[in-house]
Amino acid sequence: MPGTMVPSEFIINIDQERCRRCKRCVMNCGFGAFEFKDRTIADSSKCVACHRCVVFCPEEAITIGRNPLAFRENPSWDVGLRKSIWRQAATPGMILTGMGNDLPWLNIFDHLLIDACQVTNPSIDPLREPMELRTYLGRKPDHLEVEPNGNGGFGLKNKVSNNIRLEVPIMFSGMSYGSVSLNVHRALAIAAEQLGTVMNTGEGGLHEELYPYADHIIVQCASGRFGVHSKYLNAGAAVEIKIGQGAKPGIGGHLPGEKIGLDVSGTRMIPVGTDALSPAPHHDIYSIEDLSQLIYALKEATDYKPISVKIASVHNVAAIASGIARAGADIIYLDGFRGGTGASPAVIRDHVGIPLEIAVAVVDEQLRKEGIRNLVSIIAAGGIRSSADVAKVIALGADAVGIGTAALIAMGCRVCQKCYTGNCSWGIATQKPELMGRLDPDWGAERLVNLVDSWSTELKEILGALGVNAVESLRGNRERLRTLGLDATTAEILDVKPAGR
Amino acid sequence: MAFGDQYKKWKVDDFKVSSACGLSGFISRDGHLTGGEVIIESMRVIRERGNGLGGGFAGYGIYPKHEEHYALHIMFEDANGKSRCEELLEESLEVEASEEMPTMPIPQIQAPPILWRYFAVPRREKLTAEGLSADDFMVRLVMAINTTVPGTFVFSSGKNMGVFKAVGFAEDVGEFFRIPDYSAYTWIGHGRFPTNTPGWWGGAHPFNILDWAVVHNGEISSYGINKRYLEMFGYHCTLLTDTEVMAYLFDLLVRKQGLPLPIACKILAAPFWKSIDEDDDPAEKELLESLRMTYGSALVNGPFAVIVGYSRGMVGLNDRVKLRPLVAATKDELLYVSSEESAIRQICPRPDRVWAPPAGQPVIGELKGDV
Ligand code: SF4
Numbered sequence: 083m084p085g086t087m088v089p090s091e092f093i094i095n096i097d098q099e100r101c102r103r104c105k106r107c108v109m110n111c112g113f114g115a116f117e118f119k120d121r122t123i124a125d126s127s128k129c130v131a132c133h134r135c136v137v138f139c140p141e142e143a144i145t146i147g148r149n150p151l152a153f154r155e156n157p158s159w160d161v162g163l164r165k166s167i168w169r170q171a172a173t174p175g176m177i178l179t180g181m182g183n184d185l186p187w188l189n190i191f192d193h194l195l196i197d198a199c200q201v202t203n204p205s206i207d208p209l210r211e212p213m214e215l216r217t218y219l220g221r222k223p224d225h226l227e228v229e230p231n232g233n234g235g236f237g238l239k240n241k242v243s244n245n246i247r248l249e250v251p252i253m254f255s256g257m258s259y260g261s262v263s264l265n266v267h268r269a270l271a272i273a274a275e276q277l278g279t280v281m282n283t284g285e286g287g288l289h290e291e292l293y294p295y296a297d298h299i300i301v302q303c304a305s306g307r308f309g310v311h312s313k314y315l316n317a318g319a320a321v322e323i324k325i326g327q328g329a330k331p332g333i334g335g336h337l338p339g340e341k342i343g344l345d346v347s348g349t350r351m352i353p354v355g356t357d358a359l360s361p362a363p364h365h366d367i368y369s370i371e372d373l374s375q376l377i378y379a380l381k382e383a384t385d386y387k388p389i390s391v392k393i394a395s396v397h398n399v400a401a402i403a404s405g406i407a408r409a410g411a412d413i414i415y416l417d418g419f420r421g422g423t424g425a426s427p428a429v430i431r432d433h434v435g436i437p438l439e440i441a442v443a444v445v446d447e448q449l450r451k452e453g454i455r456n457l458v459s460i461i462a463a464g465g466i467r468s469s470a471d472v473a474k475v476i477a478l479g480a481d482a483v484g485i486g487t488a489a490l491i492a493m494g495c496r497v498c499q500k501c502y503t504g505n506c507s508w509g510i511a512t513q514k515p516e517l518m519g520r521l522d523p524d525w526g527a528e529r530l531v532n533l534v535d536s537w538s539t540e541l542k543e544i545l546g547a548l549g550v551n552a553v554e555s556l557r558g559n560r561e562r563l564r565t566l567g568l569d570a571t572t573a574e575i576l577d578v579k580p581a582g583r
Numbered sequence: 584m585a586f587g588d589q590y591k592k593w594k595v596d597d598f599k600v601s602s603a604c605g606l607s608g609f610i611s612r613d614g615h616l617t618g619g620e621v622i623i624e625s626m627r628v629i630r631e632r633g634n635g636l637g638g639g640f641a642g643y644g645i646y647p648k649h650e651e652h653y654a655l656h657i658m659f660e661d662a663n664g665k666s667r668c669e670e671l672l673e674e675s676l677e678v679e680a681s682e683e684m685p686t687m688p689i690p691q692i693q694a695p696p697i698l699w700r701y702f703a704v705p706r707r708e709k710l711t712a713e714g715l716s717a718d719d720f721m722v723r724l725v726m727a728i729n730t731t732v733p734g735t736f737v738f739s740s741g742k743n744m745g746v747f748k749a750v751g752f753a754e755d756v757g758e759f760f761r762i763p764d765y766s767a768y769t770w771i772g773h774g775r776f777p778t779n780t781p782g783w784w785g786g787a788h789p790f791n792i793l794d795w796a797v798v799h800n801g802e803i804s805s806y807g808i809n810k811r812y813l814e815m816f817g818y819h820c821t822l823l824t825d826t827e828v829m830a831y832l833f834d835l836l837v838r839k840q841g842l843p844l845p846i847a848c849k850i851l852a853a854p855f856w857k858s859i860d861e862d863d864d865p866a867e868k869e870l871l872e873s874l875r876m877t878y879g880s881a882l883v884n885g886p887f888a889v890i891v892g893y894s895r896g897m898v899g900l901n902d903r904v905k906l907r908p909l910v911a912a913t914k915d916e917l918l919y920v921s922s923e924e925s926a927i928r929q930i931c932p933r934p935d936r937v938w939a940p941p942a943g944q945p946v947i948g949e950l951k952g953d954v
């Protein structure tokens with residue numbers, strides 16, 4: 083009896099006529115799907131459709147197809163459900179997965195349309211006029227006071243506290259060293275510096291080699307406290323307390339021991355080969371006042387750098403965010419239920435949390451109602467796929483976005499969802515030296531810079547069409563959005579009118 | 584359309600009015616009072632910029648006998664609204680005088696509402712009970728009347744100043760309200776060209792709150808966020824016009840937060856980052872950077888030219904890339920600002936200086952210290 087009784091998802095087809103037996107596919111597949119026995123043979127059961135072989139085959143001899151095997155249709159017993167049951171019946175345990183939610187939930191972004199100017203207010207041409215994307219993250223006063231400076235002008239009386247300056251409202255989301263390779267962190271840091279934005283370390287600490295990029299790094303402090311020490315806390319422009327993650331709200335990070343080699347162990351300050359399991363809650367945070375104490379402890383430890391608090395978007399997110407703002411945070415990082423992960427139980431990833439669009443809308447509205455929107459900046463992440471999503475979520479009320487999956491895709495990721503195996507053929511979610519080497523940090527950085535530059539150009543084009551020349555005029559400007567095909571209650575929660583109104 | 588229908592339409596239509604317009608204004612810095620016929624004369628030249636769906640004027644210094652009283656100009660759809668409103672006024676204010684507004688019926692101005700004016704101050708016990716300043720109390724009262732009393736709209740609420748507006752061309756509106764009978768040290772006029780509504784009396788310019796009067800040409804593309812920002816401070820934009828946003832922003836920044844007018848202008852028409860980055864005075868740079876960081880949601884983006892009157896002065900301001908026309912001129916103690924130079928020359932044939940203010944640079948004229 084074959085182990086799981088689960089038929090292969092994909093079928094690898096090698097055109098033996100075209101194959102010149104160069105064995106590149108054998109060497110490239112991280113999952114060991116190819117073998118060479120006087121000709122190239124493939125084991126389809128191991129294929130994850132990561133396309134590494136297809137891209138590197140010089141003869142275009144490989145095609146990957148979906149297994150056409152027919153199942154008797156039964157909408158209540160979707161094939162995916164049947165496969166999960168077979169797997170769990172074979173080996174008890176949670177089904178692990180990687181990347182973001184892959185169930186076909188309603189995607190609200192795809193039901194939002196952006197406005198444009200015609201006649202009464204002119205659109206602005208970003209090729210000819212300045213178009214400003216600069217964004218500051220952190221606390222702002224609710225008003226400023228000035229006094230005459232003695233030579234006809236005015237001087238500031240109260241100062242704005244430390245903020246992080248971003249030249250584009252797009253940053254790289256937290257992806258831990260350990261979950262991704264050091265080369266990924268290198269690429270992110272180089273790109274963040276070139277773009278004038280920041281990367282986020284995720285919860286695995288920061289390799290010493292990247293300390294020079296401090297101004298472009300947000301260092302994270304999660305429940306496992308991996309790699310957290312005073313030098314690390316001061317190695318960034320801001321510190322982020324990770325309470326939760328969109329892909330797995332309510333549970334802690336999980337890094338399998340296979341991914342913990344010497345370098346990762348050194349940075350994380352844990353033994354080689356042990357599973358790095360972050361506790362679900364922070365063991366020193368059981369309520370909002372505990373969070374406040376940690377926020378102020380971190381401020382003291384870092385000479386009052388901005389403190390960000392990252393939470394997963396859950397049902398009561400608006401009230402939670404208001405508490406976080408009042409607890410002293412300078413930035414709230416909202417992670418939607420489509421956010422990616424290196425490893426998560428599929429049941430949590432696919433069924434827990436709420437969409438980012440709703441979370442941003444209700445948090446922004448709640449903070450405004452309470453008159454404390456200026457206390458925090460809102461970062462929206464977990465489900466940002468394009469510059470259109472960036473524009474829409476900013477219009478709903480976010481200050482900036484974080485991109486994780488999109489950044490990995492830019493560096494070759496195929497969203498095969500096998501990050502938790504450590505076998506990533508693209509050298510991204512792996513610590514195996516032979517795989518890691520596949521990602522050249524400079525090449526990766528260049529791709530990241532190109533991507534963010536492209537999105538910025540598109541964002542400027544959108545602003546121009548809207549007739550505004552600074553991103554702050556789009557921020558929270560829901561008047562410039564309309565819904566199409568979205569139910570009335572959701573539209574009301576988003577505070578966006580339907581198209582035609 | 585009858586006033587009542589206009590009013591109902593305004594109450595139910597949930598869309599924003601966009602309009603283009605002609606505007607003109609002047610201030611005598613020595614406090615010299617000029618008759619209203621002069622501003623009408625100026626507006627007549629730029630009749631082309633309006634389409635007859637809204638015109639209006641604001642004059643400062645017109646009620647010297649009542650200078651300590653808030654002068655409320657109110658339009659009513661019918662006697663019902665008037666009596667309900669008057670109950671509210673009686674409850675909140677000590678009304679010193681009230682009278683029908685003097686008008687001259689002319690065929691060009693159709694279906695006028697009941698127009699009445701009241702000179703009043705808040706009842707002292709009310710202020711103490713609510714712990715509000717008289718100005719804040721009046722803002723709240725005006726907003727309450729405008730949003731809750733059916734068929735009633737307060738269109739002027741400052742001291743020793745008044746706003747007069749109607750559906751019609753500016754010069755006809757001036758004649759209807761007998762503007763030449765008033766004398767003011769600052770006059771502002773407006774002719775409107777709304778694009779998507781039949782126009783209603785309350786929607787004409789100037790828009791007013793306390794002693795702020797705003798006439799405006801343009802459409803605010805950032806309206807949605809400016810409105811939400813103002814809501815955080817208790818302002819409710821009920822008129823769905825951009826101009827209302829302008830007036831409230833000035834009130835918030837200058838009156839409530841105490842920022843100097845030139846600083847408020849730097850917030851509404853913020854300098855570009857490029858010019859801030861290139862500023863080599865570190866203090867100035869920090870000031871401008873802090874203003875943009877703190878007041879990003881108050882940046883008024885999109886094409887506009889605006890003239891704002893207040894008790895001690897008048898300011899003309901353009902958007903940050905100057906997408907609408909604005910010209911300024913001086914002659915002795917007079918400062919003129921207008922959409923077109925012709926409107927200035929019509930009433931001041933030989934100005935000392937005429938110039939086009941650069942984008943985002945305010946032109947401010949204030950009464951001299953001893954006036
Ligand atoms: S990479 Fe292509 S050509 Fe090379 S062995 Fe594999 S299938 Fe054949």
Ligand code: SF4
Pocket residue numbers: 132180181490494495496497498499500501502505506507508509510511
């Ligand atoms: S990072 Fe690698 S393993 Fe994870 S989805 Fe992308 S290609 Fe697959």
